[in-house]
Amino acid sequence: MIPFVDCNEILFRGTFIALLVAAFVGTVCFAISVSYRLRLRYILPELCCMICAVLTFCFLGEGIRIRDLGENRNDFSGSICFLPAWFVAAIAFLLLASVCVCLSLVIKKRLSSLTAMSVKEAISVLPAGVCFYDETGRLLLLNERIGNECREITGTPLLDGAAFWSAMCEGNTADGIVCSREGDSVLVEKSDGRASCYKRIIHILDGKTVYELSGSDISREFALKKKIEEQNAELWKMNLRLRKYGETVTEVTKERETLAARVRVHDGMGSLILKTKRAILQDECDKDALIGEWNGIVSLIYSPETEEDRADEIKKTAESVGVKILYTGARPPKGSEAEKILTNAVFECITNTARHADGDELSITVSDDGAFFTARFSNNGRPPQAGIVEGGGLSSLRAMAEMAGGSMRTESFPRFLLTVIVPKGEKEDER
Numbered sequence: 001m002i003p004f005v006d007c008n009e010i011l012f013r014g015t016f017i018a019l020l021v022a023a024f025v026g027t028v029c030f031a032i033s034v035s036y037r038l039r040l041r042y043i044l045p046e047l048c049c050m051i052c053a054v055l056t057f058c059f060l061g062e063g064i065r066i067r068d069l070g071e072n073r074n075d076f077s078g079s080i081c082f083l084p085a086w087f088v089a090a091i092a093f094l095l096l097a098s099v100c101v102c103l104s105l106v107i108k109k110r111l112s113s114l115t116a117m118s119v120k121e122a123i124s125v126l127p128a129g130v131c132f133y134d135e136t137g138r139l140l141l142l143n144e145r146i147g148n149e150c151r152e153i154t155g156t157p158l159l160d161g162a163a164f165w166s167a168m169c170e171g172n173t174a175d176g177i178v179c180s181r182e183g184d185s186v187l188v189e190k191s192d193g194r195a196s197c198y199k200r201i202i203h204i205l206d207g208k209t210v211y212e213l214s215g216s217d218i219s220r221e222f223a224l225k226k227k228i229e230e231q232n233a234e235l236w237k238m239n240l241r242l243r244k245y246g247e248t249v250t251e252v253t254k255e256r257e258t259l260a261a262r263v264r265v266h267d268g269m270g271s272l273i274l275k276t277k278r279a280i281l282q283d284e285c286d287k288d289a290l291i292g293e294w295n296g297i298v299s300l301i302y303s304p305e306t307e308e309d310r311a312d313e314i315k316k317t318a319e320s321v322g323v324k325i326l327y328t329g330a331r332p333p334k335g336s337e338a339e340k341i342l343t344n345a346v347f348e349c350i351t352n353t354a355r356h357a358d359g360d361e362l363s364i365t366v367s368d369d370g371a372f373f374t375a376r377f378s379n380n381g382r383p384p385q386a387g388i389v390e391g392g393g394l395s396s397l398r399a400m401a402e403m404a405g406g407s408m409r410t411e412s413f414p415r416f417l418l419t420v421i422v423p424k425g426e427k428e429d430e431r
Helices: 009-035 040-067 085-112 116-124 144-154 161-170 219-281 287-298 307-321 337-355 392-403
Strands: 129-133 139-142 178-182 185-189 195-205 208-217 324-329 361-368 372-379 407-411 417-423
Touching: 009 040, 009 085, 040 085, 116 139, 129 144, 129 161, 144 161, 144 208, 161 178, 161 185, 161 195, 161 208, 195 219, 219 337, 307 324, 307 337, 337 361, 337 372, 337 392, 337 417, 392 407, 392 417
Parallel strands: 324 361
Antiparallel strands: 129 139, 129 208, 178 185, 185 195, 195 208, 361 372, 372 417, 407 417
16 A cells, blocks of 8 residues: 555645645634533534644654655654555545534534524624613623714713713703603704614613613604604694685675676676767667666676676677677687686777777687686777776776786787786686
8 A cells, every 4th residue: 555655746735735724624613612602512523623633734744854855764664654645635534524514513503592692793783772781880781883872972982871871861962962851762863864762671680670771763753753743834824824714715705796796887887888879979869778778787786697698798799889809719618717707808898999999899819828818809999198097997807817816917009908817717617
């Protein structure tokens, strides 16, 4: 059989490397077992394998002196380097396999058992700050997070658990930190909007009192609470506005009805005055008919009004005063508030065209601008000699448009132009 000292280079060097790795792994395994305070049944096999690997490496070192340094073989008679190569290699790789098995058992034991070190490691990775202290404030166990929190809140390192809790309860904190106590918990508000909640729990262990102090980040919940409080404040203000609106809605409704009645009376009387004037000038006066119309104007405000009635009334009024209506563009929906306002504007413009401008054509252009209708009224009569002064009719029309959320504008030069902008609105019977 070939002795180990005379074996091939790969086997010779591989054996030494295997022994070095076995010694290193055994040392690591031994250190882990001791640090985690494992039992002797785990520590002794690792220690034996490690010592055997080191001793074997030392004894086989004589083979390096013979083979690489050229020393005399006779000086090392009886050395284990003259043992069969396969036997020495088997021992080296057996030691390596043994320490690897020991390492796997230690790791398995470490992962499947609860030790003091595992408890400390678990606390250190918690997202919440945790510490335990006794009645004197002496710290028993803590993690890094609560140490950083204490330094941020009080400006000092965490050396006394009872002092830290008292500082938060009494508000002795750094600038920008606000603490408020609620029972056995303390809410900590920070200047950057973050918030933490600290709670203290009392434990009795072997007749001794141990305090557990834990703090969790509640920044998101605190921000939601603030947002809800702001929304509640807005709702409270809105509720006040709704109450005030409820108190005045009856009065506003009466004012709208009064304004509508005034507009109807104004339009009716204006058209009747022009009709009477024209009949007298043309010497075609039917006194009984005119008197009947004048009597009817008194009850106009109380009479029910339909869309067909208003349309026919516009046509009759325009024909009676000799005004031709030229209408182009969009038409508001039947029964809508926009149609009601624009109808009143038509009555007013018919009266003003015949009475003040001596015109016989009224041009009406209505455009659909999305949420609004824009109506422009002009005539072919004389242009105004001065700026338009709004009388009862135009003032009432402006009030109706603005009350509905629209607006009205008049222009005098180079010719008269009335622009009425009203929201589309809905049918009154659908409100």
